[in-house]
Amino acid sequence: MGRAVTLLVCGDAGPAGELAGELCALGFAARPVSPSGIVSSLASEPADAIVTMAALDPSVAGTARAVVSLAGAFDGAHAVIVPPAHPIQIAARIRATLRLGVLEETASQRLADLGDAGHLLHKGEQKSGPICVLYAGPPDPAYLRLEHALQRTGAETVAAFSTFNAFDYLHEKAFDAVVLNTRPKPDIAHTVCSAMRRNTRLYHTPTVLLSHDEVYRAADEAFARGASDILPASLEADELAERILALAQERRRRRLSKGLLESCRVSAVLDSETDLFSDSFGLRHLSSLVQLTHARNLPLSVIGLKVSVPGAAGPADGRHASGALNQFASMLRHCVRAEDLAVRVSADTFYLALPGTTAHDAQVVAARVAAIAECTAYEGADPQMPFRIVLRHDVTDAAAGDRAQTLVARAFANLRQEQPAVAVI
The missing domain is CATH 3.40.50.2300 (Response regulator)
Structure with missing residues (x-):
């Protein structure tokens, strides 16, 4: 643990x-x-x-x-x-x-490392335009008071008077916060919360429940389902707006840092075939993350990944084997967070550096990547015999005195010995 x-x-x-x-x-x-x-x-x-x-x-x-x-x-x-x-x-x-x-510090450090590597970028601007809040639920006097209070701060509101309309809006544009009326059926508000927490794009969007009871009896369930706050409708409108705006500003900070991390993905530091970071930039940035880890007493874990391709793929350097490795690598960066570092060391060797993540939590990430790899089929030399790659992984975490090279070497130490690849469907 x-x-x-x-x-x-x-x-x-x-x-x-x-x-x-x-x-x-x-x-x-x-x-x-x-x-x-x-x-x-x-x-x-x-x-x-x-x-x-x-x-x-x-x-x-x-x-x-x-x-x-x-x-x-x-x-x-x-x-x-x-x-x-x-x-x-x-x-x-x-x-x-x-x-x-962790997200903000990693984004700032990655930008600095990119500059040190000779690729200067300007920090992205905060998302332009006013904060936008979605209200979902039946018409309610509390919403009208909240709408006016938010408008006084320059924020915009959009009202969806049914759950279906709410999800239509959520898929059409990005909102900074969502307010859910618990009247008449709190279960519907809870369902929207949990649905948003299952959606990667909406996961970090704060959800605020508007309650008409002095004590919200379903608070346990609401927070377990992903509610960010519960606000009594009896509050002064300005206080309602203030608490919603505080959560919305956090959401904007998160979006800004993610945009900054995405802008750091310049071709000069990426593997041309997969868009993973190159080994040279990976070590440069990992060195900075290790220093940040020691300075801020943060956890940092590295997952070493070694891929084997079975004989059904044809020659090891052939089209089918290379294509499978490139497809796996391209998928890999979408299995981790924006702040995580996904690096291609060689054609079949990769590592993931996870800032702010313990070895225990990194094991969960490694298991998820392995599960995805195991259920993906690739076309073999014989079209009638698709194959699966074999993925081995190991996890290590940063200790006092570790350097980037030490961490990577330790992550690969147990993966050096080749094992027969027999994953044919």
Whole structure:
């Protein structure tokens, strides 16, 4: 099992201890701490993230990669959740904030490495145009108040009065946030949340539930299905708008970083046949990621991949074998996130570097890639005998003192010995 995210819950002993226990049950290594004891606690054992029930000094907040405040906005808080906050909601915000930090740092570093390699790019501009929010549900006075409040900030709203219309809009354009009315049937709002979380394009779009109850009794299910926040319709319109806009701005930051990473894919640093990064640029960028890992106490994992082609493909350097290897390689970069580094070392050898990812989580990625490879058939020398490639993989993670070359060599150490490839259909 990989290292759990370490978390400090800052607040009075009772509430902080209870929340720390709930977050431990969700997979974090959480411990409570009082506001007066947080400095000494961080000095003795640093934490990846802080959840705080009291405003913190910016110098204290700056020691963690993610600070989630339950006490309103203050300098150094990366995200604000308004109580009462559900543990699943807090956990999701912590993970999202940590992922966004890794994404932004990796994008900035990849751009710098591209410049060091002699290929200067300008940073992409923030998405032009106003923030756009989709409302889904029946007409409601709360929506009208929210629409006017959002318009006062310069944001745009689009209303879809049925689920079908909502999905039509979602497939037509990119929204910065989606507001779902839980009246009259909260199950429909929950279904939309879960459907968006199953869609790679919509996965990071925040979904906010508009509740007409003082206490939303289905909060457990809502957050488990992927809701980002639950807002009482009785709130002041400006507060409704403020909380939605905060989530929308995060979404824009994510899109900006992904666009920046995509712009770094210039032909000079890519393998011409597959659009994976070349070995030379891969090592340059991996070296920077290793340094960032050590400096920021981040996890970093590398997956080594070795592909074998069976005899049914014909000659090893023939058209069918080469075509299968190139098709696999082209597919590979679509199996990982924008911030991940997919590199082709040779015709049949590849590696994936996953910033902010533990070895345990990297094993899940490796298994997913292997499963896709195993179910893909390629045309052989005999059209009646298609074949499958055989993929072997190994995972390693960065340790103190590691260099990029050391990591890559370790990822391939157990893959050197050839094994017979017999995956014929």
